[in-house]
Amino acid sequence: MQGSIFTAFSEMIIEKMGMSAWNELLESVNPSSDGVYTSGMQYDDSELMALVAALSKKTNTEATELVKAFGGFLFIHLFKASPADVSHIDNLKDFLTCIDSVIHKEVQRVYPHAYLPTFNYEETPEGDLIMYYHSKRKLCHLSEGLIESAANHYHENIRIAHPECMHHGAEKCKLIISFED
Numbered sequence: 001m002q003g004s005i006f007t008a009f010s011e012m013i014i015e016k017m018g019m020s021a022w023n024e025l026l027e028s029v030n031p032s033s034d035g036v037y038t039s040g041m042q043y044d045d046s047e048l049m050a051l052v053a054a055l056s057k058k059t060n061t062e063a064t065e066l067v068k069a070f071g072g073f074l075f076i077h078l079f080k081a082s083p084a085d086v087s088h089i090d091n092l093k094d095f096l097t098c099i100d101s102v103i104h105k106e107v108q109r110v111y112p113h114a115y116l117p118t119f120n121y122e123e124t125p126e127g128d129l130i131m132y133y134h135s136k137r138k139l140c141h142l143s144e145g146l147i148e149s150a151a152n153h154y155h156e157n158i159r160i161a162h163p164e165c166m167h168h169g170a171e172k173c174k175l176i177i178s179f180e181d
Contacts, residue, residue, distance in 0.1 A: 001045045001137075002114055004081065005074070006037035009051065012073040021058070028054045042113065045137055064141045064167075071145020078146070079153065083110045092154040093129055093179065096147065097121050117143070126178075133173040138166045140173040147177060157181070 013022045026035035029050045033043060052070075056063040079086075084106035089095045100119040107114055117135035124130065131147075133140050144160055151158045157180040164174035 001043055001048055002039070002111065003037045003041040003043060004039040004077070006033075006043055006048060007039050008074050008077045009048065009070060010035070010037060011077075012070060013055070025051055025054050025058070028058075067139060067141040068145040068148075071139075071142040071147075072149040073145075074142070075146045075149030075153065079150075083107060090154070092151050092156045092158065092177075095150055095154065096129060096131065096177065124176075128179070129177045131175045131177065133175060134166075134171070140165060140167070140175070143173075143175065147175070 010022055013025065022035075029047070031043075031047045031050070033047065037043065052063050052066055055061075055066055059066070082103055084098075084103045086095065086098065086103065089098065104116045104118075107116060115136070117133055117137070117139070119134075120132040122130040122132075131143075133143050140162065144162065147160060148158070159178040159180065161176040161178070162173065163176065164170040164172070166173055
């Protein structure tokens with residue numbers, strides 16, 4: 001996993017809970033990197049999952065909720081650092097539908113070894129956007145947090161339904177984004 005994800009996670013913990021909480025997490029997990037993460041490096045996915053599990057235990061909060069909250073925190077970091085120019089996009093739906101074909105394509109060009117989730121899209125007659133998420137990492141809850149934070153960025157109100165999930169045996173996750181007035 002890209003080091004920038006780890007650095008953002010550490011920033012979130014330090015900002016929300018303090019440096020001592022971050023140090024406690026590192027002590028409980030004893031990561032191979034010693035907790036010194038560099039944005040451009042790659043780290044084992046299990047290291048982030050261990051940090052989330054330790055945080056879940058420490059805060060008595062479900063890991064899925066923590067991952068979703070991290071997605072909300074992570075959005076602005078990824079948006080600002082995106083190698084793709086998305087400055088011309090002025091609404092959430094257009095932004096979401098360009099993730100796979102524009103943003104991830106450019107990320108892959110800059111970081112050829114990055115493993116990225118894939119998205120497929122459908123639009124319902126009611127105007128809802130269905131996003132099908134697939135990744136071996138199964139970080140669909142991170143995607144929910146990212147989408148909610150993107151909605152805030154575009155000043156749009158949404159609801160997200162997650163009726164099919166890889167964590168419950170589905171081949172891919174189905175996220176239904178309903179746009180509210």
